[in-house]
Amino acid sequence: MYVFNFYPIPRKSINFRSDVDDLGFLRPWSPQEESGCKKQYEAWYSSYLPIVVRRRCRWEKENPRRNSHLLQRFVRKGIPHTFRKELWLRSCPSRADGVWQRHEVPDEVIKQIKLDLPRTFPDNKFLKTEGTRKTLGRALFAVAEHIPSVGYCQGLNFVAGVILLVVNDESRAIDLLVHLVSQRQEYYGKNMIGLRRDMHVLHSLLREHCPRVVVTLEKLDVGLDMLVGKWFVCWFVESLPMETVLRLWDCLIYEGDEWLFRIAVALFRSNMIAISSCESIDQLMTEVQNIGTSKAALYCHQLILKSAALSITNKSIEALRADAELAIPE
Amino acid sequence: MAARNAGTARPGGPNRTCQFKLVLLGESAVGKSSLVLRFVKGQFHEYQESTIGAAFLTQTVCLDDATIKFEIWDTAGQERYHSLAPMYYRGAQAAIVVYDITNQESFQKAKNWVKELQRQASPNIVMALAGNKADVANKRTVEYEEANAYAEDNALLFMETSAKTSMNVNDIFMAIAKKLPIGPAQGEPTGTVDMNQPQQQQKGSCCK
Ligand SMILES: Nc1nc2c(ncn2[C@@H]2O[C@H](COP(=O)(O)OP(=O)(O)OP(=O)(O)O)[C@@H](O)[C@H]2O)c(=O)[nH]1
Ligand SMILES: [Mg+2]
Numbered sequence: 123m124y125v126f127n128f129y130p131i132p133r134k135s136i137n138f139r140s141d142v143d144d145l146g147f148l149r150p151w152s153p154q155e156e157s158g159c160k161k162q163y164e165a166w167y168s169s170y171l172p173i174v175v176r177r178r179c180r181w182e183k184e185n186p187r188r189n190s191h192l193l194q195r196f197v198r199k200g201i202p203h204t205f206r207k208e209l210w211l212r213s214c215p216s217r218a219d220g221v222w223q224r225h226e227v228p229d230e231v232i233k234q235i236k237l238d239l240p241r242t243f244p245d246n247k248f249l250k251t252e253g254t255r256k257t258l259g260r261a262l263f264a265v266a267e268h269i270p271s272v273g274y275c276q277g278l279n280f281v282a283g284v285i286l287l288v289v290n291d292e293s294r295a296i297d298l299l300v301h302l303v304s305q306r307q308e309y310y311g312k313n314m315i316g317l318r319r320d321m322h323v324l325h326s327l328l329r330e331h332c333p334r335v336v337v338t339l340e341k342l343d344v345g346l347d348m349l350v351g352k353w354f355v356c357w358f359v360e361s362l363p364m365e366t367v368l369r370l371w372d373c374l375i376y377e378g379d380e381w382l383f384r385i386a387v388a389l390f391r392s393n394m395i396a397i398s399s400c401e402s403i404d405q406l407m408t409e410v411q412n413i414g415t416s417k418a419a420l421y422c423h424q425l426i427l428k429s430a431a432l433s434i435t436n437k438s439i440e441a442l443r444a445d446a447e448l449a450i451p452e
Numbered sequence: 453m454a455a456r457n458a459g460t461a462r463p464g465g466p467n468r469t470c471q472f473k474l475v476l477l478g479e480s481a482v483g484k485s486s487l488v489l490r491f492v493k494g495q496f497h498e499y500q501e502s503t504i505g506a507a508f509l510t511q512t513v514c515l516d517d518a519t520i521k522f523e524i525w526d527t528a529g530q531e532r533y534h535s536l537a538p539m540y541y542r543g544a545q546a547a548i549v550v551y552d553i554t555n556q557e558s559f560q561k562a563k564n565w566v567k568e569l570q571r572q573a574s575p576n577i578v579m580a581l582a583g584n585k586a587d588v589a590n591k592r593t594v595e596y597e598e599a600n601a602y603a604e605d606n607a608l609l610f611m612e613t614s615a616k617t618s619m620n621v622n623d624i625f626m627a628i629a630k631k632l633p634i635g636p637a638q639g640e641p642t643g644t645v646d647m648n649q650p651q652q653q654q655k656g657s658c659c660k
Contacts, residue, residue: 234530237481244499276480276530277504313535345539348525351505360504404471404523407508 146247222268275310277355322446366422384429392418478550480529486615580609
């Protein structure tokens with residue numbers, strides 16, 4: 123499993139001797155040995171820590187919640203982990219409010235969920251215990267119960283895992299999971315129409331923002347679904363370093379799907395030369411798989427700022443989606 | 453137990469290198485990713501993460517007269533990912549359809565995949581059927597004879613495999629490698645010619 127993660131706790135310095143980080147993921151190196159990977163990570167970390175500390179002071183001093191414009195700016199610069207849970211849950215309805223109806227869950231769906239419980243972040247310190255696996259099972263069951271058109275779709279197990287680890291409160295974590303999945307339910311339905319539609323949308327965006335990549339894709343006759351479908355199904359979990367995922371989710375939850383596209387386009391742009399010089403599918407796949415470990419992916423603060431500067435909005439996405447819907451076969 | 457390096461490439465050998473696209477299909481949790489992980493890295497994980505979309509890996513094997521590089525697409529098994537599958541088997545020269553010998557339903561699904569490939573994939577695709585998890589024979593619900601007879605009727609390569617013990621894992625890939633059309637590079641027909649799919653016929657032999 124590839125997870126490159128840490129959870130910043132200002133003032134208490136990170137324990138690089140420990141095998142796992144604060145969300146329970148294995149560090150990408152053995153803590154005892156020097157590796158290029160560790161060096162790169164430490165270099166990034168020492169540049170990132172001051173940013174984290176500064177952001178937290180600003181949040182405490184300025185209370186950005188009082189004004190939505192200010193809040194957007196603050197969210198994009200990263201929600202300090204002490205505020206993350208609160209902000210993620212900010213506009214999330216509770217199941218107790220009766221927003222969602224309950225439906226019968228077919229046995230087949232329960233069977234599929236059960237199969238995937240031990241197959242979800244099997245190395246994570248917290249998720250590999252029997253108790254947390256059961257919690258994960260209840261979370262996925264709740265999605266099936268409230269969103270019958272989705273039932274269970276593989277990939278949601280990873281999304282649910284991250285939500286549980288961050289929110290760390292079963293009932294509210296489930297609320298958030300159901301809420302976020304319901305906003306993207308056409309991704310996870312029977313034919314995954316939403317995913318295919320959004321791959322068309324991404325294709326159009328790439329044509330505009332990095333045409334050389336599109337030329338290469340077309341030359342090699344590869345669809346974006348094959349390359350980056352997982353990015354969208356799992357909202358970049360398991361494809362990018364965990365801190366980058368959390369920073370992206372801050373924006374995604376607060377502002378919406380435009381952020382999936384912003385990040386995807388920014389990543390392609392940062393790796394454009396390597397990608398556009400590929401001459402075989404083999405090379406292309408290797409380059410795309412390398413994006414997750416690229417410097418652009420690790421330096422999350424810079425990545426978010428670069429993505430924020432792209433002219434991609436929810437409104438432009440909706441227009442492109444309407445066009446794409448006409449183009450995809452059932 | 454098959455040695456891990458059996459059949460891997462000798463660098464700098466005099467022979468040609470051919471690339472072939474191979475796709476793995478089959479129900480979720482039958483062990484597709486585990487077979488690939490065993491073949492490519494010699495590893496096995498008790499809890500293998502579910503595959504989302506598909507994973508791509510490569511591995512090279514050596515035959516007497518050629519080196520074969522497999523470009524392996526390991527697909528997601530869940531039913532709803534089925535709509536994405538044609539992308540992966542389009543233009544593939546080989547396919548391994550996997551079922552779990554302890555799961556009768558997965559064998560039925562495997563038959564459906566075979567049918568779909570016979571209809572939609574390239575006509576000269578080399579197809580293999582793998583009955584995986586052969587190490588848990590005490591829970592077997594699909595008999596060897598039954599699967600073998602089915603494979604014979606449909607002209608499939610067939611082996612029971614175990615990603616856990618590595619039984620028959622390299623062997624099934626090697627058996628496929630031996631059936632692939634490695635040349636001569638031009639002209640010679642390598643299978644049934646389907647007049648409706650002229651481009652795919654070209655891809656049948658791909659030595660450079
Ligand atoms: N005993 C035994 N278990 C196996 C074998 N192969 C795979 N498994 C186990 O079966 C489970 C599923 O294996 P995967 O390789 O993830 O299955 P998959 O077909 O790739 O599943 P999807 O990615 O969901 O489509 C894992 O927990 C493996 O450890 C085998 O040969 N013997
Ligand atoms: Mg798999």
